[in-house]
Structure formats: structure tokens, C-alpha cells
Amino acid sequence: MNDPSPSTDAAHLRFDIFTIFPSMFTGPMDESIVRRARDRGVVSLHVHDIRSSAQDRHRSTDDTPYGGGSGMVMSAPPIITAVESTLEDDSPPPRVIIMSPAGRLFTQELARDLSGSRRVVIICGHYEGIDDRVRSILDAEEVSIGDYVLTGGEIPAMVVIDAVARLLPGVIADHSVTEESHSHGLVEYPHYTRPAEYRGHTVPAILLSGHHANIAAWRKAEALRRTRERRPDLLTCFPVTPATSTEQVDAASAGSGGSPGIPATGG
Ligand code: ADE
Numbered sequence: 001m002n003d004p005s006p007s008t009d010a011a012h013l014r015f016d017i018f019t020i021f022p023s024m025f026t027g028p029m030d031e032s033i034v035r036r037a038r039d040r041g042v043v044s045l046h047v048h049d050i051r052s053s054a055q056d057r058h059r060s061t062d063d064t065p066y067g068g069g070s071g072m073v074m075s076a077p078p079i080i081t082a083v084e085s086t087l088e089d090d091s092p093p094p095r096v097i098i099m100s101p102a103g104r105l106f107t108q109e110l111a112r113d114l115s116g117s118r119r120v121v122i123i124c125g126h127y128e129g130i131d132d133r134v135r136s137i138l139d140a141e142e143v144s145i146g147d148y149v150l151t152g153g154e155i156p157a158m159v160v161i162d163a164v165a166r167l168l169p170g171v172i173a174d175h176s177v178t179e180e181s182h183s184h185g186l187v188e189y190p191h192y193t194r195p196a197e198y199r200g201h202t203v204p205a206i207l208l209s210g211h212h213a214n215i216a217a218w219r220k221a222e223a224l225r226r227t228r229e230r231r232p233d234l235l236t237c238f239p240v241t242p243a244t245s246t247e248q249v250d251a252a253s254a255g256s257g258g259s260p261g262i263p264a265t266g267g
Pocket residue numbers: 099100101125143144145146147148149150151152153156
């Protein structure tokens with residue numbers, strides 16, 4: 001899974017992933033857009049087995065929690081040793097992320113922010129979590145992909161890598177990135193392709209009209225309608241009523257730096 005380091009200083013994002021299940025990354029990260037980004041040398045993935053840095057003969061990476069309680073906690077020393085032996089004196093220093101259901105919410109805004117980094121370290125938690133000293137020693141930020149609990153941080157790490165890799169220049173067409181869901185704080189309008197009628201379901205006539213301005217207005221209105229219906233939380237910074245027009249959303253969006261609904265802190 002470990003990609004070669006880039007030979008030039010061209011824009012490139014290196015991910016270092018620390019996990020006790022390195023083989024989980026083979027497969028999902030070998031297909032589709034992430035594959036393309038890796039083949040083009042825009043992204044490289046380096047997966048490190050935390051267990052290789054465990055110091056006892058059983059190669060333990062976890063222990064019982066201080067203070068009692070159920071479950072196990074991932075120990076700090078193997079993780080810190082693994083991370084520190086991998087990092088050089090990077091300038092700027094890498095972003096260090098711990099995948100955790102207790103973290104700040106991963107959003108498109110955070111994906112965009114990470115896509116501007118040169119190096120991102122991702123630590124995948126397991127069991128009840130990771131000794132909190134890993135966070136403080138590495139000055140790491142905890143990130144959650146949503147309000148549910150998975151068995152470990154590997155799938156969340158892949159979600160982050162996928163969302164970031166596709167934003168890098170040259171990976172997918174620029175207009176696909178700027179027009180998609182969440183890029184303007186709204187979910188996307190509905191899409192259709194041939195045939196124009198299928199099992200009695202027709203494509204909205206306006207999309208067949210060839211009138212580009214009307215189509216653009218319809219798409220904006222549909223994006224707003226769907227956001228109101230499905231994700232009203234995205235509109236909480238902006239008082240939206242059924243009468244709110246797409247022009248009002250545009251104006252609010254321009255005034256708030258591009259996103260009408262997503263709070264500036266990103267959660
Ligand atoms: N590990 C377990 N659940 C998670 C979540 N929702 N986000 C990030 N890491 C996790």
C-alpha cells in the first residue's frame with residue numbers, strides 16, 4: 001500500500017495512516033478516483049502498522065482503562081513511537097488527525113481545508129478510544145465522520161482520504177467539484193439522463209428546453225427545496241421560510257463567504 005515519495009516538489013499530498021489493521025486499506029484505496037489520484041502522483045498513501053512499534057513480546061497496543069470501566073484503551077507509546085519514527089522535520093508541520101466519534105464533524109469545508117496541506121497524518125482509533133495523551137503530545141485534532149459509532153477509525157479514515165483526494169487539482173474536472181452537493185452549503189439538484197421517459201416517469205420538461213438561464217434557475221430552486229426538505233440543519237445560519245427565494249440564498253451566501261448554512265467553525 002505504500003506509494004513512492006514524489007520525485008518533484010509539485011503539489012502533492014501525502015497521507016500517513018496509523019492503524020492496527022493495515023490490510024483494510026487495500027482494495028478501497030486501490031480503485032476509482034483515489035487510484036487515479038495516486039497514479040497521477042497527486043496523492044500518496046503510506047499505511048503504518050502500529051503493532052510494529054509495540055514494545056512487549058505480545059505486541060500489545062491496548063490496555064485496561066485507568067479509573068476502571070469496560071473495554072480497552074489504545075496505549076500511547078506504540079502510537080507515538082510509530083508516528084515520531086515516520087515524521088521528519090516537516091515544514092509546515094503535518095496536520096495530525098485522530099478518527100474518533102467524539103471529534104469535530106468532518107465536513108466539505110474541512111475536506112477543502114485539508115486538501116491545502118502537504119502532509120496529513122491519520123490515526124485510527126479502536127475499542128473505547130485512544131489514551132488522550134496521544135492527542136496532546138501530537139497536537140492532534142479529533143475528527144468524526146458522523147453521529148454514529150463504527151468499530152474503528154479505518155473506514156472513517158478512508159472517507160476522509162477519498163473526500164480530500166478528489167478535491168486536488170487535476171483529479172476530477174473543476175466544475176464537478178464546484179457544482180456538487182455541499183460546495184455552496186446546499187445539497188445538489190436532481191440529475192437525469194436518457195431516456196426522457198422511463199416506466200412512465202418523465203424528465204422535467206425544462207431540462208429538455210435548451211434554455212440555459214431557466215435551467216440554471218430551476219436547478220438552484222431545486223437545490224434549495226431539497227435542502228429545506230432533507231437537510232434544514234444546513235440552513236440554520238440563515239432564516240429560511242417556504243417563501244425564501246434562491247436570490248436571498250445567493251445574497252446570504254455571498255455575504256458569509258460562500259456558505260449560507262454551514263457555521264464558520266465547521267462544527
Ligand atoms: N470511530 C468510530 N466511529 C467513528 C466515527 N463516527 N467517526 C470517526 N471515527 C470513528
